[in-house]
Amino acid sequence: MSTDERTADVQLAQRAAAGERAAQAAVARRILSRVRRIARSLATSAADADDAAQQALLEVLRSCHSFRGDATLEQWAGRIANRAALRHLTRERKQQTASADEVPQHAAPPHPQLSDELPRDLRAYLHALPEAQRTAIVLHHAFGHSLDEVASMTEVSRNTVKGRLRLGVAALRKLVRREQRIGAPADDAEGSR
């Protein structure tokens, strides 16, 4: 990335920080697909994914004043957005757990689980894992964050991240292989949906 590009990004962030809507839209668009990917990967429903993505983008816009151009705008904003999305989803899950007893019983869940409607892709298997392992896998393997970055984002040690990745990937493989053994062949399964 050239110095000119970096300078342009810093100026863009400053304009966004000053409240210029066009600049805010430009910043948000630059990272939108990344933010939505991570939100979809970790959330358990579309509504949660939307909310996490929105909170993440807002957090980026609110932090624009601190962008100095040390990294690319995408890298810098991506880290902020990931943290914000993680925080939001963690809070959501805590609230859901806390209010589980209050939720009335319905014929269908208020937010249908996505795996009911989607083809059985990797996301469905990931959601069978413990949250901590899933988060570590998504951040490291899907989004390319280093072990140290994942450790920082999830506020655990590097070794803990390594352990979660090792256990999570092993469990994931086990799930996939078990389904391949006992379920229909993958092609048939896809075709039936």
Next chain:
Amino acid sequence: MTDAPQDDLDFSALGTMPLPGELDDEALLANVLDAAAGDPGEIVALPPAQSTASAWVRPAVVALTLLAAAVVLAWALPSSVWTFETATDVESLAPDVHDDVDDDVVVPTPPPRATPQVEPPREVEASPEPAPEPEPDPAPRTKARVSPENQLRAAQDAFAAGDRRAALARYRQLVRQHPRSEQAHVAKVSIGRLELKAGHPKAALRSFDAYLDAKGGSMRREAAVGRIEALRALGRPNDERAAIEAFLRSHGDSAYAGRLERRLESLQ
């Protein structure tokens, strides 16, 4: 070094497929930019959610404190008791003011003879900071209303802080107090989504219907999709089918259309 799950596990496409029912990119961006626009001048470093309340609660506290002193005086208590009673009243009133943040601040009408003739109690004078706004005039039944923009912002702040209950309460307050404002109109969609998330599809349906019954609004697709989700959660397949068909007739080019068509097939 962690083992990379290369061969059999491909993470490259993870999260790239839109989820059923999610907002399309433009709607999501519009939400974010609208929320950001609600923080004029403060987006650089938005303080935690207390900022909205503090700007107007403080004058209310001061006003109530003064009134409490006036009431005590008017009841002509002996001066030796006066100081003690006033302090007690102030302490007992203060928490109520904070509790009232979710509703109108209604300052009770002072008795006609309540004109204070002496200095207010020391606790009130001790405030080192000038009030951000002039103190409210203790006129009969003064109502301090928050603007719809600030109420919307307060709701969004509560949501951002993870307090869905407070967010819902503030959105409702906005609709109740400024029913004709654009912010209240948009808030109905937010209320619907929060109700749906809280497992109250009936309430969600009412809110989405209220939005859709009014003309105009940039969130009609989202409200319609929310309505469909609410009908599904309520176990009303006929209504859900009709709602999907109506949606597809009006918004066949929407990003939601594909998965709604699939849902429609499964209903038939």
